[in-house]
Amino acid sequence: MSKHKVLLLGATGETGGDVLTGLLEDNTFAVSLLVQPSSADKSANQAFKERGLPIIIGDLNGSVDELSKVISGFQTVISTIGAADQKTQLTLVEACALAKTPRFIPCGFTTVCPPGGVMSLRDDKEVVYQRILREKVPYTIIDVGYWHQISFPKLASGKIDYATLVPRNDVFHDGEAKTLLTDKRDMGRFVARIIKDSRTLNQKVFTYSDSLSQNEIIALLEEKSGEKVETTRVSASELLARRDQARKDYEAVNEDPTFWMKRMMRSQTEYQVSKYLRKDNTVDNAKYLGYLNARELYPDFQPIKFEQLLDEVLAGKGQRPYVGRF
Amino acid sequence: MSKHKVLLLGATGETGGDVLTGLLEDNTFAVSLLVQPSSADKSANQAFKERGLPIIIGDLNGSVDELSKVISGFQTVISTIGAADQKTQLTLVEACALAKTPRFIPCGFTTVCPPGGVMSLRDDKEVVYQRILREKVPYTIIDVGYWHQISFPKLASGKIDYATLVPRNDVFHDGEAKTLLTDKRDMGRFVARIIKDSRTLNQKVFTYSDSLSQNEIIALLEEKSGEKVETTRVSASELLARRDQARKDYEAVNEDPTFWMKRMMRSQTEYQVSKYLRKDNTVDNAKYLGYLNARELYPDFQPIKFEQLLDEVLAGKGQRPYVGRF
Incomplete structure (x- = not known):
């Protein structure tokens, strides 16, 4: 049987890298990588080439016609753009429409959250989703909750600092809001199942291994490490004030050197409001929003539990995400 | 058993009037009418009062707190606003969230069409739908396609002019695009079934009796009337040019006396592009967009066929919509 032909955009990124690994592990896909002209010479892409992965050059800022020729013939096109x-995906959506791509996976891969002013990132994605619907492109939106790898606090001993991207010792409101978590290494494994499944066509799907509150995560880490976790309580009103300030700061900048930091602050505080105050990133809310539950679709699949990730991190086998990417 | 308490906004309008009739016909609902303070003295509302329908005064431009008290205790709140x-529904959405209304029916009642720049009316509704999702209000969106009553051309003899709202003798592109049609008198009958049905909670539902092209409608009318229908062919490019011009004209006006006419021209041409060029208002597209099919949900219900409406109109028993409303 010939392999399912997948074209993946963004393989040099965190999400794309994990998606690629999961697809190759599955061994039923022929994966090619869609690379923008400006990134063709990146060492990471050269390394993919040396591993025998076909590189397809396509320009998201070029013409729809050109791009549609480049992506033609792939059964599934997956986008994991930064x-x-x-919004640079808009050309890709139109190219998929023209190429009659049987399934497009836009860059979801975030928490469960409605559009309409909660998270700027989600609203950017909504523009892309609406274009998909306008162009009648067959699609699946896949959201994964938050990663295990960025969901634990630091220990006072500094023992797990090596695996920590951003300190997570602020506890918001009462610390009781449950949020959906997926180990980043499982994203590609879920994707491999989802894109072979006709039940997920023109649907939204969410993945998770655990649904845990901040208090539960802290208790688990204290139990496993034998250390007390030092936290700072942040009230709901303080978090909202931080979010509003971060939005203002972001609006005030142009492309100056602080742009990325301010964008990240806005993003972080919006995530926190959505997860910890609004409780958007939950099983119930995903069902309300019309998502299919990947755990119900694939009951045989055992995702990596959050507890296992903590064990690995405490054993010195963790890995800080985004190493070398900034 | 106590009756299902429904609060209906917009009963003096075309859609609201038909929804009211359908709900009362069903005989399992206790219907109250939500009326804005500025409309309390309208003769139509006085007439409802005399028929024994409770009138509830609520201000969509007032505070969410006040409005939530007014709508509290109703099992279903239905909006059929002009x-x-x-966007005046935004306050109502927030009031439903505060009042914990078990089901809100926003003002859908249009053709099947995606958001994102196809129809301004649809995009206005999308703002309301996103607010519903943000506030986690239980909802059902009900779309009905286009009404039988405004979907037939005039006859040269003038015989059916009395029942014609807008002349429909333009045939767009090849005249072959199928569109979903519902008799306006069936809207309320569908609504009565949908709001008692737990399967439709937090879903989109579409209704229809027929899926007919312009060519099929013309052939049917010619056969039944014995007259030749005189049509004007409008090419796809001509329709797109009309739509673009109507959008420009609308953008250029403020609230001057031509405002309503220009708004209607924009609306009409956007509907035409969506129905006849994009082929949005179809069973297949509704399924793609995630709608449930009311005909599959209620296979026992026999909606009024388009052919029956034509027979009535030809027999002099038709009724022009919006009589006395402009």
């Missing part, structure tokens, strides 16, 4: 570049 | 006033 957070700041969501 | 096309130009869609």
Whole structure:
């Protein structure tokens, strides 16, 4: 049987890298990588080439016609574009329409959250989703909750600092809001199942291994490490004030050197409001929003539990995400 | 058993009037009418009062707190607000959230069409739908396609002019695009079934009796009337040019005396592009967009066929919509 032909955009990024690994592990896909002309010479892409992965050059800022020729013939096109570049997918959507791509996976891969002013990132994605619907492109939106790898606090001993991207010792409101978590290494495994499944066509799907509150995560880490976790309580009103300030700061900048930091602050505080105050990133809310539950679709699949990730991190086997990417 | 308590906004309008009739016919609902303070003295509302329908005064331009008290205790709140006033529903959505209304029916009641720049009316509704999702209000969106009553051309003899709202003798592109049609008198009958049905909670539902092209409608009318229908062919490019011009004209006006006419021209041409060129208003597209099919949900219900409406109109028993409303 010939392999399912997948074209993946963004393989040099965190999400794309994990999606690629999961697809190759599955062994039923022939994966090619869609690379923008400006990135063709990146060492990471050269390394993919040396591993025998076909590189397809396509310009998201070029013409729809050209891009549609480049992506033609692939059964599934997957986009894992950077957070700041969501809208560059619009050309890709139109190219998929023209090429009659049987399934497009836009860059979801975020928490469960409605559009309409909660998270700027989500609203950027909504523009892309609406274009998909306008162009009648067959699609699946896949959201994964938050990663295990960026969901634990630091220990006072500094023992797990090596695996920590951003300190997570602020506890918001009462610390009781449950949020959906997926180990980043499982994203590609879920994707491999979802894109072979006709039940997920023209649907939204969410993945998770655990639904845990901040208090539960802290208790688990204290139990496993034998250390007390030092936290700072942040009230709901303080978090909202931080979010509003971060939005103002972001609006005030142009492309100056602080742009990325301010964008990240806005993104972080919006995530926190959505997860911890609004409780958007939950099973119930996903069902309300019309998502299919990947755990119900694939009951045989055992995702990596959050507890296992903590064990690995405490054993010195963790890995800080985004190493070398900034 | 106590009756299902429904609060209906917009009963003096075309859609609201038909919804009211359908709900009362069903005989399982206790219907109250939500009326804005500025409309309390309208003769139509006085007439409802005399028929024994409770009138509830609520201000969509007032505070959410006040409005939530007014709508509290109703099991279903239905909005059939005018096309130009869609966004005034935002307060009502927030009031439903506060009052924990078990089901809100926003003002859908249009053709099947995606958001994102196809129809301004649809995009106004999308703002309301996103607010519903943000506030986690239980909802059902009900779309009905286009009404039988405004979907037939005039006859040269003038015989059916009395029942004609807008002349429909332009045939767009090849005249072959199928569109979903519902008799306006069936809207309320569908609504009565949908709001008692737990399967439709937090879903979109579409209704129809027929899926007919312009060519099929003309052939049917010619056969039944014995007259030749005189049509004007409008090419796809000509329709797109009309739509673009109507959008420009609308953008250029403020609230001058031509405002309503220009709004209607924009609306009409956007509907035409969506129905006849994009083929949005179809069973297949509704399924793609995630709608449930009311005909599959209620296979026992026999909606009024388009052919029956034509027979009535030809027998002099038709009724022009919006009589006395402009």
